[in-house]
Amino acid sequence: MARIIDVAKHAGVSVASVSRVLSGLPGVSEDTRARVQAAAKALNYRPDLAARRLRSRRTDTIGLIVSDIRNPFFTEVSRAVEDMAYEHGQRVILCNADEDPEKEAFYLELMHNENVSGVILSPTLQLLSQFRASDYTFPVVLVDRCERSTEADAVVLDNVDAAYRLTEHLIERGHRRIAFLYGAGSATGQQRNEGYSLAMARAGLAAQASALRPVVADARDAALELLAGRQPPEALMASNGLLLLGVAEAVRELGLPCPERIAVAGFDDLPWVRLVDPGFTVIAQPTYDIGHAAIELLLQRIAQPSQAVRRVVLRGELIVRGSTAQRVTAPA
């Protein structure tokens, strides 16, 4: 393996000049630059990253800790982050905390040890409840999850608003007994519950919300139980794609016609939601924009560590499909 000194000899210059050229620093003549590049190419030289990082005390690496990589939402976000990061000469370490605070702590520790330039994180509720960006040795930007009082840069959906609009849509379509199944494990779920409750209250309707683990099976069971009750809901609303999947399973199992007997709505415009029978009405999140905004925020924070905390709040898009058609009630 060629080292920097070999390149220097080959080009007939000093190692300092080689370093300058390869780091794109100014203060090198065109001639030297060209010769160094030729020599580097001829020797197929690659700088040793470990040495460079040790010496420069920079890693040009950002960490991305998502809470569940199986969730297509995070998959999309991570694509945006990666794309942008590499464009800015940053590498990405992608980690999956799996909604597990222990794993999350492990990875944050790892980030510290790796001496990353910064981290983008979708925190568990436990972590978020006491989160302060200043507790970390590196800049942190939160995505998807953030409470109003959290002292950290963040990019989130306007969850309250989105859930409010979705609920409102169901109400407008004539549904009254609207049950909400939401993920209790995240700030996002709680905020969406707020929006739902608000809309129901404004309409003078009774809210019926179930806090669940963000697991398909739990949503399915909860939906089955609700639908088996004496006064089953006319509409089911889920706070994210996973729970929506569980709701869909339950409705299908019971063979209830949708939307005639049961309307369905949820979050996340996943590939399959327009596939199931009447097509599901959902709030679509601007996933790519979210990832984009997050890394933008992070890069700026890295450049300006002491700037004021900033928050980017994006709006969800209501996509209406057959599952929330106008309710037809027998005339009184």
Added chain:
Amino acid sequence: MARIIDVAKHAGVSVASVSRVLSGLPGVSEDTRARVQAAAKALNYRPDLAARRLRSRRTDTIGLIVSDIRNPFFTEVSRAVEDMAYEHGQRVILCNADEDPEKEAFYLELMHNENVSGVILSPTLQLLSQFRASDYTFPVVLVDRCERSTEADAVVLDNVDAAYRLTEHLIERGHRRIAFLYGAGSATGQQRNEGYSLAMARAGLAAQASALRPVVADARDAALELLAGRQPPEALMASNGLLLLGVAEAVRELGLPCPERIAVAGFDDLPWVRLVDPGFTVIAQPTYDIGHAAIELLLQRIAQPSQAVRRVVLRGELIVRGSTAQRVTAPA
């Protein structure tokens, strides 16, 4: 930040002893060991990874380059790899090549620069066609994609067999005109086409296979075209989850009753395939096992760089659902 010399002073020993203790090397008295550990804890010492890597010439890092992170198959595989890797003291760099040979090359280059211990890779067809593990400076294990002659460790599904069994199942259920939509961009798709063709030939039926890009929209369009033909197929079979999604969209758009008018089958037991109306019959892949086997192979290869090339071939599981019910034909 505490450095190794601080720990040494605090413990009243030399840096060499500290290094030995923290690397878990033998040749240290119990007493010293305890004092070093206490000192490290007291100072909240973390070894500088850049320095350690520079000096030791090891990174304890493995690279995982998947061809499409949005594909749930790879998401599952990556979970298995991560779990195992951390258990073995290896860190994982997860990269998404997006089925793009350029990105793939970029990441392989990155792996080289990062000096990883080894790489797990699902190669594009272009790369695979001329792939030799010996061309790389690090051990490589292929996952999901591999040709018979490829000189590299690999973990794959028995694609020919799986497709053969799936086709056979359709034939047994009375379907004759069975069209196959497969991803032309991967070895996997081609092998599944082999299995399909073989089964059709054995049954004396004419194969009708369409090579497609692994994109939902293309599968949808192809399926629409097939179904609009003068003699439309009685069954559609897709070579992976994405294409199956496209097929499902087409069938739904046309409002064709499934399985009466059109049977459907495919690969990958994704969450939604049992959700769509009659439930889709699929071949399920043992994704976690695949990831597990891959890293197992890699770790052994790292330990034994010159051992013979090995291949793990796993069997797919046929999961029968409503979409392939017995075909009812009018008596002749």
Added chain:
DNA sequence: CTGTTAGCGCATTCAT
């Protein structure tokens, strides 16, 4: 504009 040189923090000889 260019070269010389001193470490970055650690693992690893080689003594003892």
Added chain:
DNA sequence: ATGAATGCGCTAACAG
């Protein structure tokens, strides 16, 4: 079992 000393390959400070 322990410590002193060396240098991994590079960047950055400084001198010229």
